[in-house]
Amino acid sequence: MGTKPATGHVWLGIDVGSVTTKAVAVGETGAILAHICHETMGQPARQVVRGLVELGAQLAEVRRKPRVRGVGTTGSGRSLAAALVGGDVVKNEITAHAVAALDLVPDVRTVLEIGGQDSKIILLRDGGVSDFAMNTVCAAGTGSFLDRQAARLGLAPAELGELALRSKRPVRIAGRCAVFAETDMVHQQQIGHAVEDIVAGLCQALVRNYLNNLAKGKDLEPPFVFQGGVAANRGMVAAFEGTLGHPVTVPEHHVLMGAFGAALLAKEAGLASTRFRGFGLGRMEHRTASFDCDGCPNACEITELRVDGAVAARWGGRCDRWQRQGSPAREAGVEA
Amino acid sequence: MRVTFPHMGNLWIIAKTLLEDLGLEVIVPPLPNRRSLDVGVRHAPEFACFPLKLNIGDFVGALDQGAEAIVMAGGIGPCRFGHYAQVEAQVLHDLGYDVEMVILEPPRGHLDGLLAKIRRLSGGKPLTRVWRAIRFGWEKLVALDEFDRALTRARPVERLTGSAARAHRAAAARLADADGVWATRRVGREGVREILCAAGLEESGRPGEPSWGKPFPRLRVGLVGELFMVAEPFANQEIERRLGEMGVEVLRPLYLSDWVRTHLIPRVFQPGRRRRASEVKRAARPYLGHFVGGEGLDSVGETILFDRQGCDGVIHVAPFTCMPEIVAASLLPEAGRDLGLPVLSLFLDEHTAEAGLTTRLEAFVDLLGRRRAVGGAREKW
Numbered sequence: 001m002g003t004k005p006a007t008g009h010v011w012l013g014i015d016v017g018s019v020t021t022k023a024v025a026v027g028e029t030g031a032i033l034a035h036i037c038h039e040t041m042g043q044p045a046r047q048v049v050r051g052l053v054e055l056g057a058q059l060a061e062v063r064r065k066p067r068v069r070g071v072g073t074t075g076s077g078r079s080l081a082a083a084l085v086g087g088d089v090v091k092n093e094i095t096a097h098a099v100a101a102l103d104l105v106p107d108v109r110t111v112l113e114i115g116g117q118d119s120k121i122i123l124l125r126d127g128g129v130s131d132f133a134m135n136t137v138c139a140a141g142t143g144s145f146l147d148r149q150a151a152r153l154g155l156a157p158a159e160l161g162e163l164a165l166r167s168k169r170p171v172r173i174a175g176r177c178a179v180f181a182e183t184d185m186v187h188q189q190q191i192g193h194a195v196e197d198i199v200a201g202l203c204q205a206l207v208r209n210y211l212n213n214l215a216k217g218k219d220l221e222p223p224f225v226f227q228g229g230v231a232a233n234r235g236m237v238a239a240f241e242g243t244l245g246h247p248v249t250v251p252e253h254h255v256l257m258g259a260f261g262a263a264l265l266a267k268e269a270g271l272a273s274t275r276f277r278g279f280g281l282g283r284m285e286h287r288t289a290s291f292d293c294d295g296c297p298n299a300c301e302i303t304e305l306r307v308d309g310a311v312a313a314r315w316g317g318r319c320d321r322w323q324r325q326g327s328p329a330r331e332a333g334v335e336a
Numbered sequence: 337m338r339v340t341f342p343h344m345g346n347l348w349i350i351a352k353t354l355l356e357d358l359g360l361e362v363i364v365p366p367l368p369n370r371r372s373l374d375v376g377v378r379h380a381p382e383f384a385c386f387p388l389k390l391n392i393g394d395f396v397g398a399l400d401q402g403a404e405a406i407v408m409a410g411g412i413g414p415c416r417f418g419h420y421a422q423v424e425a426q427v428l429h430d431l432g433y434d435v436e437m438v439i440l441e442p443p444r445g446h447l448d449g450l451l452a453k454i455r456r457l458s459g460g461k462p463l464t465r466v467w468r469a470i471r472f473g474w475e476k477l478v479a480l481d482e483f484d485r486a487l488t489r490a491r492p493v494e495r496l497t498g499s500a501a502r503a504h505r506a507a508a509a510r511l512a513d514a515d516g517v518w519a520t521r522r523v524g525r526e527g528v529r530e531i532l533c534a535a536g537l538e539e540s541g542r543p544g545e546p547s548w549g550k551p552f553p554r555l556r557v558g559l560v561g562e563l564f565m566v567a568e569p570f571a572n573q574e575i576e577r578r579l580g581e582m583g584v585e586v587l588r589p590l591y592l593s594d595w596v597r598t599h600l601i602p603r604v605f606q607p608g609r610r611r612r613a614s615e616v617k618r619a620a621r622p623y624l625g626h627f628v629g630g631e632g633l634d635s636v637g638e639t640i641l642f643d644r645q646g647c648d649g650v651i652h653v654a655p656f657t658c659m660p661e662i663v664a665a666s667l668l669p670e671a672g673r674d675l676g677l678p679v680l681s682l683f684l685d686e687h688t689a690e691a692g693l694t695t696r697l698e699a700f701v702d703l704l705g706r707r708r709a710v711g712g713a714r715e716k717w
Contacts, residue, residue, distance in 0.1 A: 076691045094699035128706045131678065132699055134692060217669030296369060
């Protein structure tokens, strides 16, 4: 065990997405020392705690005395994660993904990101975000839709991409809407097309849908980086490369890029101290509960997080009646 | 006759004042909320746009409180708003409400038709009396719009989140009760001062002492788009508050009083305003040379004017499926590229998730902040 560095400063990044929860620990050099990825399964708080405990165990194997200097959180559950573990930097996933991509591919100009339920495109110029877009009303082409189609064809999600690569004649599938795409797929399958041609056609349709929805009016320039869970699908990568006419880089840790970016943001923040509660969080009792606010007819459902009995955060309201937990305004009982 | 009208931001103040002053009993619908939205969504045609759904919710709320007539604006041009009133009357009729819909069509340069309608509502009061009522409502609207403008300057620098908004609420409540034009003007002046002071600002909008150490000049974002979505905080998910609390000053070209000035009042009465309207048109011309319905043309022109004023970016809001704003949204990326101005288009609907909106706004503000850090405050400040 003499190979372990004696101590080491680490920064944690946590990305709580709609479908998966990811966490990484990075060291002084910005290298990923430990990482986890679990399905969120509708229980972000539980998965964050579980992930943190596992992350601590992994870290203990590479560092004798890791010292957490800062925690960054991102993803749609970023506020919850920050309240739960004691986050220092809470960042939206667009900035986090951009920071992560720039770290790995410094001259990147376009980031394609497709996650479980949303997709984004980020344009970078001169080392910073210059434009971005997120899918709005339609989840066609995201991981959830691909998983569903794979399941319908009796394939594992990873198989779908491999199969698509074998296609010689992809069929034409409408990409505009997930419902239409599925109708088309059923039709093509019933008239006897091979499964690989159908899934290859599906990948092309989803890439078309993605570019039509997110990239309209934007200049897409190489180098391209493709990240998020769907980047594991080699059929999608091939479809992007075919449509864009350029190679597309998929980082090794493409699933972890949000969490990685959050960790880098925490590291760059140069924090003097951290609010991190420690890896012992797994032993603390945490509980979420909800109630209806009676302040106005909106009747917002307020969710409350308690750690060891004390209120750590409240959210879910349209106004700031419950959200400003800990601010003097709230403690003074602002609203009468 | 007990009358009501739809909500749109501060509209209720002028409408209530005007109609009450004409001797009518006014029932103000409950402010738009989740429950009224649910009602609207249930009964409105599915493909109708978001404002119509909220209108229906407002009307049902007011009718259940005993309203008998609805005063509703009409419209012209290729925007569905033009037949809102008729569709809404039909929906309410199908729901079993016996209600009279009084439709105020835009005057197109002639006030006679509009005045005659309002006069008929009042039971035939003399025109001078009607005019006085309009003046009074107008004063209140102008004062309230000034409160809103002060709030958007105060919010980004307040030390305690919500303190400027609290001063705003207090001032607005006093304004609603103000009796007469002179009282209204006084409350208006005092209110603006109180809102600015609540955030430690002097009346000029410059930081007073102490300035709480927040950065100045701060990021400034122009808010353009469809009138209702810009004016009604419930519909735009309180975008001004969200941005303000991120430290951004929000500029709006479309305060209700401005819209009335440019669209309802004949141009001969206000030569200055006429210049403003044609200025917007001229600014839009390289990208859009004609009226496309609603505020589509204004959205393009105002974006370009905001750039000239030195805004760091522009946010464009519209209801999902809004045709005039789809035209604008397809032109704004090109305009933004030519000007080097970041533009974010947001199409909002009843089920727009809060998390997605927050993420976009935060990322946009990050983008603007970084540009500011790299390039400094824009010269045109």
